[in-house]
Amino acid sequence: MKSVIYNGVVVNDGDSFEGFVVIEGSLIVQIGRGCYEKQSGVTLIDAKGGYIMPGVIDDQVHFRDPGLTYKADMESESRAAVAGGVTSFMDMPNTVPQTTTREFWEAKMERAALVSVANYAFFMGATNDNIKVIERLDSKLFPGVKVFMGSSTGGMLVDNRKRLEAIFAESPVLVATHCEDEGIIRHNIEKYGAEATIGMHPVIRSEEACYRSSATAVEIAAKYGTRLHVLHLSTVRELSLFESRPLVEKKITNEVCVHHLWFSDRDYERKGNLIKWNPAVKSEANRDGLRAGLRSGGVDIVATDHAPHTLEEKQLPYTQAPSGGPMVQHSLVAMLEMFEPTEVVDYMSHRVAQCFGVDKRGYLREGYFADVVVVERGEWEVTRESVLYKCGWSPMEGVSFKHKVSHTFVGGQHVYDNGVIDTEARGEALIFGN
Numbered sequence: 001m002k003s004v005i006y007n008g009v010v011v012n013d014g015d016s017f018e019g020f021v022v023i024e025g026s027l028i029v030q031i032g033r034g035c036y037e038k039q040s041g042v043t044l045i046d047a048k049g050g051y052i053m054p055g056v057i058d059d060q061v062h063f064r065d066p067g068l069t070y071k072a073d074m075e076s077e078s079r080a081a082v083a084g085g086v087t088s089f090m091d092m093p094n095t096v097p098q099t100t101t102r103e104f105w106e107a108k109m110e111r112a113a114l115v116s117v118a119n120y121a122f123f124m125g126a127t128n129d130n131i132k133v134i135e136r137l138d139s140k141l142f143p144g145v146k147v148f149m150g151s152s153t154g155g156m157l158v159d160n161r162k163r164l165e166a167i168f169a170e171s172p173v174l175v176a177t178h179c180e181d182e183g184i185i186r187h188n189i190e191k192y193g194a195e196a197t198i199g200m201h202p203v204i205r206s207e208e209a210c211y212r213s214s215a216t217a218v219e220i221a222a223k224y225g226t227r228l229h230v231l232h233l234s235t236v237r238e239l240s241l242f243e244s245r246p247l248v249e250k251k252i253t254n255e256v257c258v259h260h261l262w263f264s265d266r267d268y269e270r271k272g273n274l275i276k277w278n279p280a281v282k283s284e285a286n287r288d289g290l291r292a293g294l295r296s297g298g299v300d301i302v303a304t305d306h307a308p309h310t311l312e313e314k315q316l317p318y319t320q321a322p323s324g325g326p327m328v329q330h331s332l333v334a335m336l337e338m339f340e341p342t343e344v345v346d347y348m349s350h351r352v353a354q355c356f357g358v359d360k361r362g363y364l365r366e367g368y369f370a371d372v373v374v375v376e377r378g379e380w381e382v383t384r385e386s387v388l389y390k391c392g393w394s395p396m397e398g399v400s401f402k403h404k405v406s407h408t409f410v411g412g413q414h415v416y417d418n419g420v421i422d423t424e425a426r427g428e429a430l431i432f433g434n
Contacts, residue, residue: 001043002029003414005374005407006036008047011341012054012364013350021052023370026412031364045407045414047374053345054364055087055371055408056332057352059143059255060176060231062307062324063089065111067096072308072390075115077328078427080388082118082416084329085405086304087371088361088430089118090143093125094156100125101133105142109429117415119361119371119427123176125156128163137173140433143356144174144229149182149213157182169224174356176229179213180205180279198318199268202280207235210279214238221252229355230254232305234279236289244297247354253300256290258331259395261302261338263287273314273321274395277305291338294347301355302347304331308391326389330382333401336375359431374407 006020010031022030038044058081064072074091081089091108093099099108105122112120123146124137134145147167148156158164159182168175188204189196196204214230218241221228233239233256242254263275264284275281293299307324314321335344353362360368381400387393408416413425 002041003043003045003409003412004036005045005047005052005372008050008052008374009341010052010364011345014342014346016342019052021364021372023372023409023412026369028364028366028368028370028372031366045374048376048406050374050376050406051341052364053085053341053373053375054349054362055373055410056085056348057088057358057362058086058304058306058328058331059090059301059352059356060092060257060303060305061089061328062092062094062305064308065095066107071310072326073115074112074120076388076390077306077308078116078118078120079421079423080326081328082408082410083388083405083421085332085373085375085408086328087118087373087408087410088120088358088427089328090121090123090356090430093123093146094148098125098156099123100127100130100156113426113429116427117421117423117425118410119430121430121432126158126167127156128158128160131163131166131170134167135170135172137171139173140431141429142173143430143432144176145171146176146178148178149180149217165220165224168220168226168228171226174227174229175221176231177217178231179210179217181209181213184209184212194319196318198272198276199265201268201276201318202265202282205278205280207237207282207286210235211237214241218242218252225251228252232257232260232279232303233290233299234260234282235286236293239289239293239298242298246297247300247351250300253355255301255303256294256299257303257305258327258334259305259325261287261291262334263395271395273316273318274325274393276314276318276321276323277307277325278323294339295343301351302335304328308389310391311393325395326391326393327395329388330394330396330401332373332375332405333403334396336403337401357432357434359434361430370409370412372409373405375403376406377403380404
């Protein structure tokens, strides 16, 4: 059976044109310009003049499964993801148990195969003691190894310089780092004390803490020739550490997250702990500089760092409330408020596929997997009732967007149709090294 998405603007590879996309089985078999001549025996999806785009590939999510499933799980968050146009995700290792062994990684893969409506992959987590596990990672199965160079995850902090250098030197896969300097953060916590409020978050988790840790990661990567990817940049100063040249030529890359592009420290008064993330949301100058960095090539890709917590947890006092928030359902439409459609597709699909070598995804191309999203135009407001996250809330509540995801295909399966999710559909494991 063929499906045809027609009457839309195809956005792909720096171009946009009125056209259509033909899907047969799991693949895109034709991309055409102009009107589609209707045929019998074909399922038609009217894009209503909206955008036809490749699905978003989100390289940084925390779906909390296993062990923290009262906050989120693969089933609930993958459904929220496809409703937001995210067709593939790469999940981080700070679950319970932590994904620091092959056995725990395999358990997550098996769980995803059973419940995820989106495509999936899982990072291996680094510790001070699992270098032997890291050395044996298969570059086609693992997006990378995650190294926490900050205090976000407690027991997964790699704080032994010798062990850190061994990971950078020996990893056969990409090394992805969370960069915040632990010593600076501890000093600031002691300085400002237990009475600190949310407005102090970007002071405690400061620009200097981010820059110094990112600089260390880049220094070690340059020493060993490591394929390094620095996660969630939050400062303009960090951009000086990276080269502005084509992504395919880089061994050291980076990302910025939607919340660091959308919010600034002015929003703490209104949103409070709901926008408490690590690294912290910082000044408007940093926010605007990161947006400019995407356009100049200094920033490589965009992700969400989707990390749900319950509303009760987020309503605790600042020093007790956990950092992180949900974003996958609204990341694509938020980006379309800030950038042109061709830019959004580049930052969230094309470049991510290039950065990780994702096989046959991230583009609308004949012979590629049919991970396709239709985004219609029309204003709507995010309400608590419309949120699909298991945690039941969003930092984007009350925001009016001018675009809305109407259809999502994952590997040719029509998994999302105007609010209806095909709960029987299943994504596939991502393959890397393309």
